[in-house]
Amino acid sequence: MAKILRLLVISGALVAALLLLTSGPGTRFGLWEYGAGFLMMRIAFFVGLGAALLAVLLLVIPKTRAMGVVSLVVTLVLGFGTAYLPWSGVQKVRSLPYIHDISTDTTNPPVFVAVLPLRLDAPNPPEYPGEDVASQQREAYPDIKTLALAMPSDQVFERALAVAEGMGWKIVAREPSDGRIEATETTFWFGFKDDVVIRIAGTADGTRLDVRSKSRVGMSDVGANAERIRNFLQAWQ
Template sequence: MWARPLVHTGEPGGEDSIMKPSHVAFALAIVAALLLLVAGPGVRAQLWPHGTGFELMRLGAYLGMGVIGLSVVLLLLPRMRRTHPRLLLASMLLAVVVVAIPWHGLREARRLPPIHDISTDTTQPPAFVAVLPLRAGAPNSAEYGGEEIAAQQRVGYPDLAPLRLDLPAEDAFEHALATARLMGWELVDADPASGRIEATDTTFWFGFKDDVVVRVRPDGDGSRIDVRSVSRVGGSDVGANAARIRAYLRRIGG
């Protein structure tokens, strides 16, 4: 008995085809997901610059949209809907996830002000000292941008404000320092005399370095804590610095 041929020469997409359209859709969905998955870690591992990482995410999103369209078309075909519905639905679901992640980031970037320097005190923001050598060559300056930045912050993050504690400044400083360590930040300097704490936080996915300075001052019978968080790269932080400050102050206050 002759062996069955590996490739069917009849109807394209038939049961014996090496690569069915449904398999193509699923393979493309996998490629789109891989582009998304490697974009950030590649930047973190210094395999490519952050601009390339963003382009990989964009390419993955476009490919994901193509997979969604292809899957919908194939599901409209009775033969495909009858023989490979689960594979096509899996392809579509995976592609939706791939598209949704960068789409959410883009939507947030458009909704929030395009700034990367956030402070609870926009009149006299805490100043960096020890971190400055680490920022040498960074695209973003550590100098505060003044009223132009402050006005955008008031619109985008109106809730950010100094934290007041019913503790002497010395005790508040120790509490602020312990909380900075709990946040997982890399401590750069802690100066009790000036009430200044400086640290660096590394983002999870892309490994971006954002610098933080905490200032603790006496305030009547208690103390006042101000926090400033600044990205080293990128025009917009998509809310990352504000979220970091909120989380830190929430932890101190709690």
């Protein structure tokens, strides 16, 4: 009985790890919908945590501990490690506002044009949600602001395009006459498509550069869009 229980605990930790490791890539490559991927992560959390707690119990009991300390310790580490990753993700989601549309200009955000056909089936509409989202963004990401530059607009456009390409974004449109660059980035784990629009506008003192990033699916972006804009602005420096 003790051997069977130990085998079940080890198997549980392995199954949990497998669920976690395949949840994202399977979604990315279209094997299942992202909802199924999230469910797999949820199951991985509970199974991994359960396996780890049972491993602790078996380590405490002398008879079962004598049957394989190393394997139980590995199970303990694997189970807790597997459970920790989705748990930490949930904590991050809870610490951030449930928004998925971030812009350096929340009063007059850049608009999407060229990516609109790509978003036809997207649950999240391309329009900016309004002041409710803007106020949450200002509180959570006060550093996301318009970039004022003492450079001619044409130079800003070329540099912005180079930075976007250097970050690996897929350029959808480049319109120097409109001062607009549109691009799409695919997230690493789940393969979510997020769209970006860069607006370059001349001012009396130089050029104003704004960036907007919006997810196609999901209520919360877990800070991904804000981080994307930050990375762009930092790369500009």
